[in-house]
Amino acid sequence: xxxxxxxxxxxxxxxxxxxxxxxxxxGAIRTQLTRxxxxxxxxxxxxxxxMARRSKAxxxxxxxxxxxxxxxxxASAPTVPGKGQVADxxxxxxxxxxxxxxxxxxxxxxxxxxxxTQCQPCPSCYDQSLPYYDPxxxxxxxxxxxxxxxxxxxxxxxxxxxxWGSNTCVYTYFYGDQSGDAAVPGLAFGCxxxxxxxxxxxxxxxxxxxxxxxxxxxxSQLKVDNFSYCFTDITSSTPSPVLxxxxxxLYGGATAAVQTTSLIQSSDNPTFYxxxxxxxxxxxxxxxxxxxxxxxxNNGSGGTIIDSGTSVSLLPPLVYGQLHDAFVSQVKLxxxxxxxxxxxxxxxxxxxxxxxxxxxxxxxxATLDLPRENYVYEMEQGGQSSMCIAVMSSGGDMSIIGNYxxxxxHVLYDLAxxxxxxxxxxxxxx
Numbered sequence: 371x372x373x374x375x376x377x378x379x380x381x382x383x384x385x386x387x388x389x390x391x392x393x394x395x396x397g398a399i400r401t402q403l404t405r406x407x408x409x410x411x412x413x414x415x416x417x418x419x420x421m422a423r424r425s426k427a428x429x430x431x432x433x434x435x436x437x438x439x440x441x442x443x444x445a446s447a448p449t450v451p452g453k454g455q456v457a458d459x460x461x462x463x464x465x466x467x468x469x470x471x472x473x474x475x476x477x478x479x480x481x482x483x484x485x486x487t488q489c490q491p492c493p494s495c496y497d498q499s500l501p502y503y504d505p506x507x508x509x510x511x512x513x514x515x516x517x518x519x520x521x522x523x524x525x526x527x528x529x530x531x532x533x534w535g536s537n538t539c540v541y542t543y544f545y546g547d548q549s550g551d552a553a554v555p556g557l558a559f560g561c562x563x564x565x566x567x568x569x570x571x572x573x574x575x576x577x578x579x580x581x582x583x584x585x586x587x588x589x590s591q592l593k594v595d596n597f598s599y600c601f602t603d604i605t606s607s608t609p610s611p612v613l614x615x616x617x618x619x620l621y622g623g624a625t626a627a628v629q630t631t632s633l634i635q636s637s638d639n640p641t642f643y644x645x646x647x648x649x650x651x652x653x654x655x656x657x658x659x660x661x662x663x664x665x666x667x668n669n670g671s672g673g674t675i676i677d678s679g680t681s682v683s684l685l686p687p688l689v690y691g692q693l694h695d696a697f698v699s700q701v702k703l704x705x706x707x708x709x710x711x712x713x714x715x716x717x718x719x720x721x722x723x724x725x726x727x728x729x730x731x732x733x734x735x736a737t738l739d740l741p742r743e744n745y746v747y748e749m750e751q752g753g754q755s756s757m758c759i760a761v762m763s764s765g766g767d768m769s770i771i772g773n774y775x776x777x778x779x780h781v782l783y784d785l786a787x788x789x790x791x792x793x794x795x796x797x798x799x800x
Contacts, residue, residue: 398615403461468508476577480678483584486560487577494564498576514539520558582641595786600797629736630791638670646734647674652696653727672767680772684764700727712758720755
């Protein structure tokens, strides 16, 4: 796995983001997410192909991090995309740091903790759409010393000598309305100086905003009890809302029942949001796999996580094989590819929605009955119309619930109550 070497800095000025005033919902911080591909003029087929490639690269990284990868896996895409390959930045969040504020645009990633952006002088960085953050322009920026608690939170850190000082915390990190401004003092974030190989040359974002469970994540540093997001359609340019802190009426307008399941914590992989997935049903077929196929093992491998940085959901090869076969037996169309699983649609039926069996994920105490658009997509290539299933093999023993399956769901991470809730929603109205 490739790695990044960055310097950890302490920002003592404001992190500026829009916020809901108290009358609108208890002072929760609110901002919007955009997709990096939204403004590139790509076709639907190009968007979906990039989505699938990102998921494979993401799976490789997460499986390697947890020791869940398999040498015989089909997840052969590189962990860290290089030149010309697709980065795994899914949803971008914008804010400003420093005094005076400098804009940054980073990927919201529930699968990591650290907040970081590329920084000047940036001797080895990838191109980004915004200027690199320049610490020398901020009156309130300072370096974290090696013995600081934030530095000690990092798995791989040491003391380094730099123009910023001889006691600099240096680390290696492996790889995602009525409003005003919120000022957050003393935010610890990473200053990335050597970042080549993380993103493709046409990357949009400048770094990562970790939303994981660790002490360095944005929710942890903001000391909020919860956060939520609502992803708009993956091929839409409509921004997606994200809320930090619970508005009193979060689910007040919900027309469907709110589903709630427990979050599982792992001492081996404390960053991830694990869920208790019990079973999967495709139409009339409940997959014949034991619950242990989705469970977190005592050694920290396996398990099921929900992840904002993965596009399509990923299942262990054995489970994916059964899901594949269940769809094939119930969809009366010729199969054109096995992963992703795609079916040929006749020219006479092109443009019409084909019948497809329901896909239902059963969690402990909650059921995710996916609407068709959350697991099926249509595309055309070379004059051939296809209908595809947006689920793939993870190549290891981990299951990952991706953001394609989370479209138009308002998903709430209750950090204080250690629960995850979701309900169907018009995300552009949340």
